[in-house]
Amino acid sequence: MTRVIGLISGTSVDGIDAALVEISGTDINLQVELVAGETYPYPDSLREQILAVCAGASLSMAELAELDDAIAFQFAQAAQEIQGNSPSASLIGSHGQTVYHRPPVKQGSQQTLEEPLPTSPSSHLPITQLGYTLQLGRGEVIAQLTGIKTISNFRVADIAAKGQGAPLVSRVDAYLLSSPTQHRCIQNIGGIGNLTYLPARQGNWLEAICGWDTGPGNALLDLAVQHFSHGSQTYDQDGNWARQGTPCQALVEQWLSEDFFHLSPPKSTGRELFGVDYLNRCLAESTAYHLSPADTLATLTELTASSIVHSYHNFLPKMPDEVLLCGGGGRNLYLKQRLQALMESVQVRTTDEAGVSGDFKEAIAFAVLAYWRSLGIPGNLPQVTGAAAAVPLGNVYAPIES
Structure with a gap:
């Protein structure tokens, strides 16, 4: 059995859902036992800032970096608290906090992924037709604060494969x-x-x-x-x-x-x-x-x-x-x-x-996706996301001992 923590804050921005689970098997023999589940609310000021950004509020790059780290700190704190006096987890799967999601241009629309787009009038760079998604709460920060290998940024591999990056579970x-x-x-x-x-x-x-x-x-x-x-x-x-x-x-x-x-x-x-x-x-x-x-x-x-x-x-x-x-x-x-x-x-x-907790199913899912990523197993279903291939999901960050 592998002990994994799954973390996610959804589009409601209610707080961070944390699930401590024990996982065995790989696919049809997959077994997951929920050891503990808890929701950790954001501080009011942080939640308000996240909701403002989701609604289109402007941020400087310095403010974006600070927000990214502040969310990562809350996620790391949730990971530490959900373990309580239990044996330590060996892996964290953190979805992070979505603040922006732009689906790819669909086939059959005016422009498709196979057709080049014009360059942006504000730059000399071509406009991509791939989707774009941004989840804050850096995995590398969570790994360093908790001392536990962390896998995050799950959606980008599916988007790179021409998928929607959602739904991933x-x-x-x-x-x-x-x-x-x-x-x-x-x-x-x-x-x-x-x-x-x-x-x-x-x-x-x-x-x-x-x-x-x-x-x-x-x-x-x-x-x-x-x-x-x-x-x-x-x-x-x-x-x-x-x-x-x-x-x-x-x-x-x-x-x-x-x-x-x-x-x-x-x-x-x-x-x-x-x-x-x-x-x-x-x-x-x-x-x-x-x-x-x-x-x-x-x-x-x-x-x-x-x-x-x-x-x-x-x-x-x-x-x-x-x-x-x-x-x-x-x-x-x-x-x-x-x-x-x-x-x-x-x-x-x-x-x-x-038999699966409705309150913590999404957090459980990202624990499983992290577990699969650690084994090199694909996590997406191409017919669901529209991706060209099934791919392992997430970036891996290992803590560095000082």
């Missing part, structure tokens, strides 16, 4: 959550929603797996709660506020006309699209319907649920037998109920019911 989902008899969707609802479709483990089932980002998860809801509560609340616990309202179906249908929802997979997104500007547009458009704050939250909840179901109906090879929720949205009981209502006969459960 589908191969992990395949080996931890697939069923020999049932077709499953693993639906993560963090700030952004993403799915992995897992056909029953029969025949060439691994090649039939697919996945993509479905659109907003909690991001718009959390921003709206902060707006309506004047900053006194950061999320709608159990969906209780939204439950008091009535969704405006006309607005949901209007918002579902967003181009992203109709884009064929592979596809990925982030706060660059579903962020503050998008929420402000939603709020402006809702004024014509004279909605209360509860009505608006119910409508945004319906958008998240409807966008997920819309994605299933339009892009899955077939509807699943069951959906397993994970991430913060899995604890939103009202959202879960709306999903179940829209899914009709498809059972909506949580990954906890299938």
